[in-house]
Amino acid sequence: MPFLNPGGHNFIGVNTDGWGIVQLAFAIIFTIIVLVLSAVLWRYRDEPVIRMRKVPLAIAATLTLHVYTTLVLLVYPINQYWPCNAEFWIMSIYLPIGIGLFQAQNQLLLRTSRGQQHLLTQDIYRPLPGGKTKRQYYWNAFKLWCQTAREGGYFEGFVAAGIVVQFFVSLVIYVISRKFNGYGIVSHATTEPLCRRGWEWAPSIIWQAVWNYIAGPYLLWKIRMINDIYHWRLQTTIALVLGLPGTPLWLLSVYSDKLSAVNKYWIPAMWFLPALIAWELIMLCGPLVTVHKNRKAAITNSHILAEFRKKKTKGVIPGNGSLTTLVTQSSSGRHSMKSLETCLNANGVDFFKFHEFCANKALNGENVLFLEKTIKFKNEWTRVFAVPDCSLEKAKMHMYRNAVDIYLKLVNEPTAAYPINVEGKIYSTLKSLFGTAATLIATRRPSATRSNSNVATPWDVTVDPLEATGNDHPLRPILGHSISMDKTSSTTELVTEVEADDPDDPLFGIAIPAEFDQMCFDEAMASVKNMLWQQPWQDFMNSRRESTASTS
Numbered sequence: 001m002p003f004l005n006p007g008g009h010n011f012i013g014v015n016t017d018g019w020g021i022v023q024l025a026f027a028i029i030f031t032i033i034v035l036v037l038s039a040v041l042w043r044y045r046d047e048p049v050i051r052m053r054k055v056p057l058a059i060a061a062t063l064t065l066h067v068y069t070t071l072v073l074l075v076y077p078i079n080q081y082w083p084c085n086a087e088f089w090i091m092s093i094y095l096p097i098g099i100g101l102f103q104a105q106n107q108l109l110l111r112t113s114r115g116q117q118h119l120l121t122q123d124i125y126r127p128l129p130g131g132k133t134k135r136q137y138y139w140n141a142f143k144l145w146c147q148t149a150r151e152g153g154y155f156e157g158f159v160a161a162g163i164v165v166q167f168f169v170s171l172v173i174y175v176i177s178r179k180f181n182g183y184g185i186v187s188h189a190t191t192e193p194l195c196r197r198g199w200e201w202a203p204s205i206i207w208q209a210v211w212n213y214i215a216g217p218y219l220l221w222k223i224r225m226i227n228d229i230y231h232w233r234l235q236t237t238i239a240l241v242l243g244l245p246g247t248p249l250w251l252l253s254v255y256s257d258k259l260s261a262v263n264k265y266w267i268p269a270m271w272f273l274p275a276l277i278a279w280e281l282i283m284l285c286g287p288l289v290t291v292h293k294n295r296k297a298a299i300t301n302s303h304i305l306a307e308f309r310k311k312k313t314k315g316v317i318p319g320n321g322s323l324t325t326l327v328t329q330s331s332s333g334r335h336s337m338k339s340l341e342t343c344l345n346a347n348g349v350d351f352f353k354f355h356e357f358c359a360n361k362a363l364n365g366e367n368v369l370f371l372e373k374t375i376k377f378k379n380e381w382t383r384v385f386a387v388p389d390c391s392l393e394k395a396k397m398h399m400y401r402n403a404v405d406i407y408l409k410l411v412n413e414p415t416a417a418y419p420i421n422v423e424g425k426i427y428s429t430l431k432s433l434f435g436t437a438a439t440l441i442a443t444r445r446p447s448a449t450r451s452n453s454n455v456a457t458p459w460d461v462t463v464d465p466l467e468a469t470g471n472d473h474p475l476r477p478i479l480g481h482s483i484s485m486d487k488t489s490s491t492t493e494l495v496t497e498v499e500a501d502d503p504d505d506p507l508f509g510i511a512i513p514a515e516f517d518q519m520c521f522d523e524a525m526a527s528v529k530n531m532l533w534q535q536p537w538q539d540f541m542n543s544r545r546e547s548t549a550s551t552s
Contacts, residue, residue, distance in 0.1 A: 008264025011080050011192045019265060020077035027073040030277070034066050037284040048421035049294040050287040052112045052363065053232075054105065058283045061101035068094040069276050072269045084195035085180050087269070092170035095272065096207040097163050099243070102279055103215045104159045106236050110219065113226050115417060116359040119369055162207065169203045196268075197254060208247045216240040229361050229539055235286045242275040293535075294421075335541045340533050344371050354540050362536040366418040367528045370410045374521040377402055381518040400437075400512050403520060407434035408441060411524070415442045422527045433513050433520060440506040 003018030014020075038059050045055035071090050075082045178184035179195050187198065220240055226233045249271035253259045343350045351372075359365030380402065384395045411430055413419045415438060422430075 004265060009076050009079060009267055010264070013080055015077050015079045023073045024077050027070050031066065031070060034062065034280055034284070037288065038062060041284055041288055044288070044291045047291050047294065048419060049290055049364075052108065052418070053287050054108055055287065057101065057105050057108075058287070061098060061105050062280045062283050064094060064101055065098035065276050066280055068098055069273060069280070072267070072273060075267050075269065076265070084192055085174075087196065088174065088180060088200065089170070091201065091204045091269065092173075093167065096166050096204060096211070098276075099208060099211040100159045100162055102239075102283070103211050103219070104156050105283065106216075106219055106240065107156075109226065109228075109232050109236055110222050112363055113223070113228075113360070116363055116365045119365045119418065120356065120359050162210070166203060166207055173200050173203065201254075205247065205251065212240075212243045212247060216243060227361055228363055229535070230286075230290050230363070232286065232363075235282045239275075239279050239282045242278050246272040246275050334538055337529075337533050339541070340529065340537045344368075344375060344529075347372065347375075353544075354537070357540045357543070358532070358536050361539070364418075364421070364536065366410055366416070367420055367532055367536075370406070370420045370528055371525060371532075373406045373410070374525050377406065377521065378518055396512060396516070400516060401507065403516070404434045404437045404441065404507075406521070408438045412438050412442075420524070420528055421531060422524050426523050426527055430520075430524060433516055437507055437510055440510070 005015050005017040005020070009015070041055055042059060044050065068090055071086075071094070075087075174180050175183075176185050177187045177200050178189050179187050179198065179200060182189075187200070217240075220237060223233050223236065250268050253263055253268035253271065343354055351368075355365055355368040355372075358368045377399070381399055384390065384399060385392070387395070407430055408415050410416050410418075410420055411422075411427070412435070
């Protein structure tokens with residue numbers, strides 16, 4: 001059996017030569033690889049470190065492109081039994097839609113980066129739909145979806161509209177062209193090779209050009225300044241650049257006879273395969289590598305936390321949740337936990353630079369923001385309960401509100417725009433303390449008689465719910481006026497007068513769990529602190545060292 005059939009892809013019989021078998025074998029093996037990687041990625045889809053990549057969208061794009069890849073690999077072996085009609089629909093539907101979904105997935109890097117920038121300047125959280133009946137609930141959910149789509153859904157909407165337009169344009173062309181059926185009104189029936197030329201293929205080429213030569217370069221320009229530690233921008237850049245040669249080479253091989261000898265064994269549609277294979281692997285392997293590194297760090301984190309709980313139970317570790325007694329100096333070449341804690345507690349220029357580094361490069365600025373708020377929470381607890389003649393019940397309710405505010409914006413997965421990454425046991429404990437209160441606030445709809453409209457319900461306000469600040473939801477202090485969580489505030493500013501109970505308050509009458517105390521966030525703080533110390537803090541300190549060395 002010859003490796004190459006002398007006739008090649010000539011629409012006569014089937015090609016069972018060596019080259020045909022190689023393509024069949026590659027299609028089978030690569031399909032197994034893609035399915036296995038997709039299954040593994042789906043299993044870890046809820047990992048916070050890759051949740052921002054929208055795993056369902058990545059898998060949908062990968063599988064759509066893989067259908068096209070597999071079918072193209074079957075063209076040469078099938079030969080005669082690969083009709084022009086089938087190739088038209090594959091080129092008009094699978095390829096443009098797959099590329100569109102791929103571009104929608106790519107823009108998540110830009111969207112995530114912008115969201116992290118918002119975290120530097122404002123507190124944000126996602127409201128939840130509410131309603132007394134199912135009809136009200138679904139109606140509110142629909143309104144909420146419409147408003148949250150404004151935050152970053154324009155590109156996704158453009159992709160969806162392009163897919164719909166592409167499908168109907170392809171359907172019209174297929175119906176009216178005699179190349180594909182006997183009841184058309186334009187063009188003429190022709191041979192299989194000539195069927196693959198003509199104006200009928202223009203919409204497919206136009207959409208490929210839009211995705212690859214307009215949307216792609218535009219995205220590359222927008223993300224040029226992002227320098228994340230996960231190499232997400234690098235992966236996106238490689239993928240977009242690899243997609244550029246496909247369309248010109250396809251046009252050249254279809255409409256020029258200079259590549260006729262090549263077309264016998266490398267059909268025109270195969271010029272897209274190198275880029276498509278790279279896209280599939282990047283979309284699947286990139287997040288999985290990130291998960292692997294994160295879980296490896298999490299194992300170390302779990303061991304340290306176990307020791308932390310053990311020593312804390314015995315009273316060895318102070319109640320401020322410090323890990324310094326456990327991790328004072330790491331292995332050679334790594335920066336100490338003490339240096340991180342000093343930065344966090346100082347809350348000065350270095351803290352802001354580290355927060356900015358995590359938001360811009362590590363894309364996990366929520367972790368630093370969580371530590372900042374919880375440190376202030378613990379400090380304020382001490383000041384509040386030190387006020388003379390302060391009602392303990394009212395003071396505790398005030399602190400509970402502040403704690404719920406932190407949980408709502410930075411911990412609770414349904415409401416936090418970027419929830420912190422903590423172990424399931426810690427998350428469950430915090431949910432038992434604050435979950436009910438957070439749901440009451442996030443689903444609250446104000447009464448018609450309430451004069452103040454700055455609440456957290458997206459169906460009654462004009463504020464974008466994804467850009468709601470701390471004043472845009474009904475978390476209010478129980479004490480006479482707001483107690484600043486700024487560490488420089490004086491305890492003399494605290495007042496002992498208590499506001500009248502407000503039935504319109506979402507937390508009116510709620511019972512504070514007995515387990516709520518000053519150390520309620522200790523384990524979460526220890527977990528987040530150690531995760532930051534494992535990689536972002538090391539990268540931040542190393543970058544500062546390199547910057548200092550380059551300027552000296």
